[in-house]
Amino acid sequence: MPELPEVETVCRDLRSLGLVxxxxxxxxxxxxxxxxAPSCATFSANLTGAVIASITRRGKFIVMAxxxxxxxxxxxxxxxxxxxxxxxxxxxLYDRVRLGFHxxxxxxxxxxxxxxxxxxxxxxxxxxxxGPEPFDPALTTRVFHTRLHMHxxxxxxxxxxxxxxxxLGNIYSDExxxxxxxxxxxxxxxxxxxxxxxxxxxxxxxxxxxxxxxxTSLGDGVGNFTxxxxxxxxxxxxxxxxRTGQACVRCGQPIERIVLGQRGTHFCPHCQTLTGEPIAxxxxxx
DNA sequence: AGAGCTGTTACCAA
DNA sequence: TTTGGTAACAGCTC
Numbered sequence: 320m321p322e323l324p325e326v327e328t329v330c331r332d333l334r335s336l337g338l339v340x341x342x343x344x345x346x347x348x349x350x351x352x353x354x355x356a357p358s359c360a361t362f363s364a365n366l367t368g369a370v371i372a373s374i375t376r377r378g379k380f381i382v383m384a385x386x387x388x389x390x391x392x393x394x395x396x397x398x399x400x401x402x403x404x405x406x407x408x409x410x411x412l413y414d415r416v417r418l419g420f421h422x423x424x425x426x427x428x429x430x431x432x433x434x435x436x437x438x439x440x441x442x443x444x445x446x447x448x449x450g451p452e453p454f455d456p457a458l459t460t461r462v463f464h465t466r467l468h469m470h471x472x473x474x475x476x477x478x479x480x481x482x483x484x485x486x487l488g489n490i491y492s493d494e495x496x497x498x499x500x501x502x503x504x505x506x507x508x509x510x511x512x513x514x515x516x517x518x519x520x521x522x523x524x525x526x527x528x529x530x531x532x533x534x535t536s537l538g539d540g541v542g543n544f545t546x547x548x549x550x551x552x553x554x555x556x557x558x559x560x561x562r563t564g565q566a567c568v569r570c571g572q573p574i575e576r577i578v579l580g581q582r583g584t585h586f587c588p589h590c591q592t593l594t595g596e597p598i599a600x601x602x603x604x605x
Numbered sequence: 606a607g608a609g610c611t612g613t614t615a616c617c618a619a
Numbered sequence: 620t621t622t623g624g625t626a627a628c629a630g631c632t633c
Contacts, residue, residue, distance in 0.1 A: 322612065352627090379613080396613045398629080413629095431628040433613065472621065481614085488612055537612070540631055544612075560612095581623070583611080 321395045321544055322379060323453065323486030324529035324553065328546045329401060330376045335547075336403055338425065342370045345419035353415045353427070355435040362438050366391065366418075378449045378485030382442070392437040392445050393427065398542030399434030402426050413541070430542040449485040453522050464515035468508045474518075475503035476580045487522065490535055490560045493585045495522040497559045502593040503577075503584045529553040537561070559585040 321329065346363040348354055354362045370386040383391040393399070404417070404424040416427040416436065427436070437445050450466075451458045470477055477483050478492040487495070496503050498521035501514060510518070529535055534551030536544045544551060558568050563576040567587040577584050 325612080394613080396627095397611075398613095429628095430630070431611095431613095433627065433629095435614095470620085476622080479613090490612060535612080538631075542612095542630070581625095 321399070321534070322488035322491050323376075324491070324526055324532075325534035325544050325551065326376050326379050326381060326395065326486075327530050328534040328551060329395070330374050330381055332547050333374045333381070333401060333425075336423075336425075338371050338420070339374060340370065340372075341420045343367060343418050344421060345417075347417040347419070348415075349410065349417070350415040350429075350432050353429065353432060353434060353436055355437050357438060362436075365389070366438055377442070377446050377452070378481055379488070380446060380449075382446075388440070390437075390439050390442055392439060392442075394435050395429070396431070396433035396435065398431045399427065399429040400542070400544070402428060448482050450481060450483045452485055453487070453519075453526055458519070460512065460516040460519055463519045464510065464512050467510050467515055467518075470507045472507050473503060473579060474501055474505045474507055474510075475582070475584050477507045478522075479580065479582065484522075486526070489582050490557070491522070491525055491529070493560045494525045494558060497586060497591060498525055500590055500592075502591045503579055503586050505593055528556060532556065559587060561585065 343366055346366050348359050348363060351359050369389070371383050372386045373384045375382045379394060381393040385391060404426045406419070406424055411426065411428065413428045413430045414426050415429050415432060418425045427434070439445060466483065470483070474496060475492055478487050478495065479489070493503070495518065499518040501518060532551055532553035533546045534544055535553040535557070536550035537554055539550070559574050562574045563585060564573050566572070567574055567590060570587065570589050572587060572589040574585055575588050
């Protein structure tokens with residue numbers, strides 16, 4: 320379920336585990352469909368003996384650069400997670416892939432098994448179509464506005480499109496639109512430069528704030544996002560996501576839930592107008 | 606017990 | 620090009 324802030328948190332956790340510089344001594348695959356490419360046999364054979372040179376993030380992908388120039392990519396999809404495991408501990412119910420290091424194992428767990436891994440020579444084949452990183456300085460307001468006008472699409476759908484912008488999912492799309500005061504159904508090519516600026520600023524603020532909270536954990540069931548075994552605390556900061564019927568923190572009106580593009584969409588019908596007209600009444604600033 | 610929901614994405618049809 | 624439906628899979632909530 321991880322979006323950009325959760326994946327960023329996972330990368331930091333993996334680095335703090337001390338994996339950078341360590342050799343992958345063994346590879347065990349318990350659910351073959353997790354390995355997208357190459358074949359499982361080749362994946363295991365070619366990954367064994369490689370040393371992890373760095374661990375970074377691109378969109379919602381975890382990028383482990385290896386010392387031989389190849390890359391181990393992981394996408395957690397809905398319920399994927401990494402956990403350190405003492406060596407010789409038994410296989411867990413949702414363990415899908417297990418990497419053995421000299422002093423510990425790293426287990427990829429995934430109850431729904433939607434997540435995927437790739438071992439590739441170049442990033443292009445998997446990451447090539449991804450849109451810009453939200454924090455890329457080259458993504459100026461002007462560029463963002465231009466990109467918005469390249470599509471005639473509802474803002475909510477466009478923000479979920481990883482080829483438009485890399486890293487947003489359902490939570491942060493809704494939160495960013497609220498923060499920007501824009502209706503989820505607003506057409507992307509109708510935004511004024513000032514509105515595009517507000518949206519980009521909101522996206523960066525919402526993501527940055529969540530990263531500083533260690534990401535968003537919802538509930539405590541299996542597959543829920545955690546960091547170092549602990550829940551991220553950003554759920555406390557959510558303004559609209561999963562707050563259907565509750566009072567808007569800005570104007571007090573009830574938050575509404577609709578379905579757009581098959582995804583639950585939460586917004587304040589009073590603060591997020593379709594027309595972009597100024598909001599009447601007593602409200603707090605965004 | 607059963608129906609409907611879920612943080613993601615790929616694919617197909619219209 | 621865009622939206623909508625379905626699918627992968629399993630757990631959670633009501």
